[in-house]
Amino acid sequence: MSLTKWSSNLEIGIGCIDADHKVLVSLINQVHDCSNLYEELMVLGSVLSALIEYTVYHFNREEKLQELCGYSQLEAHKTSHHNLTIQAQSFYKRYVENPADLPVAEIKGFLRNWLFNHIMIEDFAFRPACLDNKDAIAEVTAMTFMKDHAETSAPVDWGRLSVLIIDDNPNFRLLIKTVLRAVGVRNVQEAASADDGLKLLIKRPVDVVLCDWVMEGMHGAEFARRLREFDDSSLIVLVTGHAVETHREQASASGVIGFLQKPISVRSLVDVITEVLSK
Numbered sequence: 001m002s003l004t005k006w007s008s009n010l011e012i013g014i015g016c017i018d019a020d021h022k023v024l025v026s027l028i029n030q031v032h033d034c035s036n037l038y039e040e041l042m043v044l045g046s047v048l049s050a051l052i053e054y055t056v057y058h059f060n061r062e063e064k065l066q067e068l069c070g071y072s073q074l075e076a077h078k079t080s081h082h083n084l085t086i087q088a089q090s091f092y093k094r095y096v097e098n099p100a101d102l103p104v105a106e107i108k109g110f111l112r113n114w115l116f117n118h119i120m121i122e123d124f125a126f127r128p129a130c131l132d133n134k135d136a137i138a139e140v141t142a143m144t145f146m147k148d149h150a151e152t153s154a155p156v157d158w159g160r161l162s163v164l165i166i167d168d169n170p171n172f173r174l175l176i177k178t179v180l181r182a183v184g185v186r187n188v189q190e191a192a193s194a195d196d197g198l199k200l201l202i203k204r205p206v207d208v209v210l211c212d213w214v215m216e217g218m219h220g221a222e223f224a225r226r227l228r229e230f231d232d233s234s235l236i237v238l239v240t241g242h243a244v245e246t247h248r249e250q251a252s253a254s255g256v257i258g259f260l261q262k263p264i265s266v267r268s269l270v271d272v273i274t275e276v277l278s279k
């Protein structure tokens, strides 16, 4: 069960900050919903990575807003952000070293504290200082993860992109969906099996299909082959928890043109989509 559902109680009334918090609360809930199973640890690694990456942008935005509004507790708030970042990074480092040794209960406690003490108390405290400063809000609203990315890659019109996620793990689908929504993709569909994915694609192709490779019922290679019988426009990206090289030859021969290794990061997901769209 989720830690908390997003509701108007969590809104501080500043659009871009609330949109960021919505993403963070979703990621925090996803960690909370993970179990100790191996597959879930793969999801947990991806969620932690996305949380750290997204937080960098979000914390910069919040601190800039507080600075522009002359918030008296800016330094204390920065320290709080710094401590949250260090702790999240240390959990991710432990994950990279040995996923099976991750203190899942400790991480859940840490994120609970982040949600209930930082977002719901410390973030609400800067609200009165910033709420009516329209110029400052407009300036920080223009700060986005994708703007930074656009400076180093070919521009992608994320708002017009359509993506289908095929994965038998619901937590992983939710993570990808959260990250895609966070970077501005509005048209995201999901399917729990390759068969369900084909049924959706036969009705309407999409720009990018993110397809898990090892699934019950139909393997990714078979999915790609069958998709190509009626659709040669949807770009297929293989998403796998195994080493990409294990599948590269077979996948390429089946029509796959992009490869994404789990655990994923926001950056790796954005990069692979940018890459396949430019081919």
Ligand SMILES: [Fe+2]
Pocket (backbone or CB within 6 Å): 062, 077, 081, 118, 122, 123
């Ligand atoms: Fe904050």
